[in-house]
Amino acid sequence: MRLNRIMRAFALAIPLLAAVSLVACSDDDGDATAEPTAQPAADPTADATTEPTAVPTSEITVTDAWARATPGNPDENSAVYMLITNDGTADDRLIGAAVDDGLATTVELHETAMEDGQMRMRQVEGWDVPRDGGTLELAQRANHVMLIGLTKQLVEGDTVGLTLQFEQAGEVRVEAPVEQGMPMQMDDDGGS
Amino acid sequence: MTQARAAWLALGGVLVAAVLGGVFALVSRGEPYEYSGYAIENSELALDIQLTDGAGEPFVLSDRMTPATAVYFGYTHCPDVCPLTMLELAAARDALPEERRDDLQVLMVTVDPERDTPEVMDTYVSHFDDSFIGLSGTPDGVREVMQEWGIVAFREEGGSDRSYFMSHPSTVSVIGADGRLRLLIPTGLTPEAIAADLLQVMDAS
Numbered sequence: 001m002r003l004n005r006i007m008r009a010f011a012l013a014i015p016l017l018a019a020v021s022l023v024a025c026s027d028d029d030g031d032a033t034a035e036p037t038a039q040p041a042a043d044p045t046a047d048a049t050t051e052p053t054a055v056p057t058s059e060i061t062v063t064d065a066w067a068r069a070t071p072g073n074p075d076e077n078s079a080v081y082m083l084i085t086n087d088g089t090a091d092d093r094l095i096g097a098a099v100d101d102g103l104a105t106t107v108e109l110h111e112t113a114m115e116d117g118q119m120r121m122r123q124v125e126g127w128d129v130p131r132d133g134g135t136l137e138l139a140q141r142a143n144h145v146m147l148i149g150l151t152k153q154l155v156e157g158d159t160v161g162l163t164l165q166f167e168q169a170g171e172v173r174v175e176a177p178v179e180q181g182m183p184m185q186m187d188d189d190g191g192s
Numbered sequence: 193m194t195q196a197r198a199a200w201l202a203l204g205g206v207l208v209a210a211v212l213g214g215v216f217a218l219v220s221r222g223e224p225y226e227y228s229g230y231a232i233e234n235s236e237l238a239l240d241i242q243l244t245d246g247a248g249e250p251f252v253l254s255d256r257m258t259p260a261t262a263v264y265f266g267y268t269h270c271p272d273v274c275p276l277t278m279l280e281l282a283a284a285r286d287a288l289p290e291e292r293r294d295d296l297q298v299l300m301v302t303v304d305p306e307r308d309t310p311e312v313m314d315t316y317v318s319h320f321d322d323s324f325i326g327l328s329g330t331p332d333g334v335r336e337v338m339q340e341w342g343i344v345a346f347r348e349e350g351g352s353d354r355s356y357f358m359s360h361p362s363t364v365s366v367i368g369a370d371g372r373l374r375l376l377i378p379t380g381l382t383p384e385a386i387a388a389d390l391l392q393v394m395d396a397s
């Protein structure tokens with residue numbers, strides 16, 4: 001979680017730096033009318049000195065990730081939760097996930113739903129993460145990255161390394177600390 | 193006479209005080225408790241469980257009733273709602289006054305006896321609270337308990353024999369010392385709200 005905070009701060013710093021270099025360039029040219037729409041600055045890969053009409057891109061940040069500790073039975077399952085934010089200019093979609101080092105036999109995207117008093121869980125193909133600050137919350141009783149067939153017990157203090165697959169942003173790394181988890185109230189953000 | 197008037201005033205004062213006191217006593221005694229969960233009234237049936245505990249010993253609930261017994265029907269391969277419910281019950285038990293905690297017993301009955309052996313159940317519930325009891329048994333034995341308690345659970349489509357998911361109830365059933373169903377606790381309540389509801393069930397027993 002601490003790592004994610006740092007990554008987020010870093011991600012925020014990039015557009016700032018890009019904006020600064022843009023201003024510097026226009027000063028060199030002696031041209032005071034810099035592009036008023038500094039939108040390309042939101043894209044860390046864009047070269048601010050070239051054309052202003054940048055292709056819309058997705059910019060994914062993951063915060064508050066955690067994986068559920070397991071009791072220590074053979075062949076267990078677990079779930080990973082997190083908050084995903086897209087500060088880019090293009091809509092994106094989470095379409096898959098994988099864990100490091102063969103920690104789980106299968107990794108799937110799951111949703112939990114209550115139907116007629118029954119708790120149901122099923123696999124989904126993906127979830128949208130809209131542009132311009134749109135968020136996707138993977139939270140208890142709702143959505144999770146499901147780790148099926150763990151090859152080892154998840155103990156508090158461990159970290160689960162996983163790679164998320166996005167339609168636009170491609171692969172995004174997440175380090176999820178293992179936590180016991182907390183009861184969550186209906187209108188709680190579930191933060192720990 | 194001023195004396196007579198004073199006497200009347202005093203009598204009136206006593207009367208007013210008596211009426212007010214009576215009303216207050218009525219209100220404070222008669223105010224119905226508002227359950228956070230779903231209270232069940234007039235349940236006639238005394239429920240029982242006969243399964244196998246974590247030590248592999250027969251477990252007969254009617255032989256070991258406490259003022260309140262909370263029973264959750266789930267399975268250990270459930271990664272989300274089952275552990276969350278166990279966390280909620282553990283926190284609710286901690287929220288009880290210390291001297292009342294042993295008046296509550298928490299049982300988790302597997303709806304997936306094929307994979308959840310008594311030993312697996314024991315490891316599972318102990319992860320959340322040392323006092324929790326995990327129960328399993330033969331598929332027929334489990335089915336019988338589920339039928340008696342009105343519990344529906346089924347295997348979801350897909351998966352393999354080793355890896356599959358179950359649908360199961362989203363509430364915890366609470367019975368009193370007489371075995372009658374008193375309360376259903378949905379997931380998502382605060383530990384304090386659950387504890388308050390449980391105390392009501394205990395006090396009614």
Ligand SMILES: [Cu+2]
Pocket residue numbers: 079110111121144146271272
């Ligand atoms: Cu799942």
